[in-house]
Amino acid sequence: MPLKDESEVLDEIKNHDIVTEEISDKTSSQKSNFTCQQCGKGFSLKASLKRHMDAHSGKRPYACQQCGKCFNRKGTLEDHMSIHTKEKPYTCPQCGNCFTQQGNFNRHMRVHTGEKPYACKLCEKSFTTKLNLKYHINSHTGETPFTCDQCERSFRYNITLKRHMKIHLRESSFTCHQCEMSFSDSKNLTNHMITHTGEKPHMCLQCGKTCSNNTNLAVHMRVHTGEKPFTCPQCGRSFRFIGNLQTHMRVHTGERPYICPHCGNRFKFIGNFQVHMRIHTGGRPYKCLECDESFTYKRDLKHHLLTHSGKDF
Template structure:
């Protein structure tokens, strides 16, 4: 009988702190700007960004001395190669002293700190809007200048941000990286997925006025709103970890108490989290609730469906 390792299947209850970027940034773009966490992720993976056509020749000639043995990317200095390797190793040596979040680059940590300080040192000289990060300020300025420095090499269309160019490239490659976790349908753009998710919600749903995500009840909406404010009022007295709500704190406490309240009626194995328990039950029932809409193949786990969907997009698994 196949067994499921609890450690590998653990569904972690995370208190994600989502901080919206300034509302007035890049209103003219087809895609919405990234939230703070996405901006930092982009900074940490900037070596993987799409290179614009006019700069590609210069950059390729410069990045020729130091080569990554894992993916083949080349860099002009040993220091840049070392920073890039953090992507493969997962090492994040720069930790925020206030919330514990870790980053691969010192610059990403510095940008993150503006969340805690509320400092907005970058002011637009034309309209007076203020920004916490220089990247946000630079993108905003293009609203006034009309500059679109990122050009698609396949069709010549230009964009104000790298992210919008990246999304646009999906129209050429056919890649649909945003997948609905309820029905498995995938989309090219995040905003399209958000719009689709409303299909699964009731007509009388509760909507967040900051990001327009909807929820089936007011309690879930209230818990979600905390992700915008960053509030974590529930603290673990044993380790000091703070949680956004009492439910998450209760789940966290099982780590200290060793409690495993979910027991399989067929084999007696116990689990700390209900998600692990439900996944384990499928070993006995053979249930495959995640179905590909393109070929009708079904999977026991959502991660397996996501991996399978890449075969339809043409992306190497």
């Protein structure tokens, strides 16, 4: 199964709009004169049926003359062309950000307005985009629609599948002779070899910290520059590292990937999961240096220390 790029995801989102229009057609007071022979949906206009049939056939008649990508709607092709022209005609009046496509502009404006028009029918959560609602619904259904075509593992999110696919990409001719790990290209192998030699040739000129490669140095430099390139599309918060953004997104999607094997409780963040596990394991990592007492939670240790200081509590 080939992985989808951003333009194809946008195409899918717009297909969702078509489906919404189709449902509207079907439920309107107008008579449904045109019926899909494959799924039974009815439409008041022949053109709506024709667009709907493209979703079944996978037909993409509108081709980009510059890169060859194909789309099932002319409007989607026109939006795609702005990638090549670099034109960004949609400007946010509040923060000045510019966008190539009106759909992206509309979604961005919700950061300022706080609008969350897509509500989950299974709980009270609502979302700024249809895509985030779709991901959230998977947390209710347990559906894992993204499947690896090499090992048949399936995942809840497309981005998780993409990360997984790198495991298969490493199965190539670039192999480390010390540990037999394989890599998809020579650059990754070269970077890996440094883990054996311990070499860190790339130095930060501001604090003297050394890094094993340019990528790690560039990431480190954000500590000094304050750069936070990863922005949440729902609330506008920015993060220094993509992993922090991915963790933050669980606040919006409601995903709870950490499951207690003892009682089944689920947690959004690994820290909360680890604290919970102490209930079952009896772990007491916080030790008093004044006596032999130890505690499950840091707050309990702080409370206990007051008994040694003589302060009232």
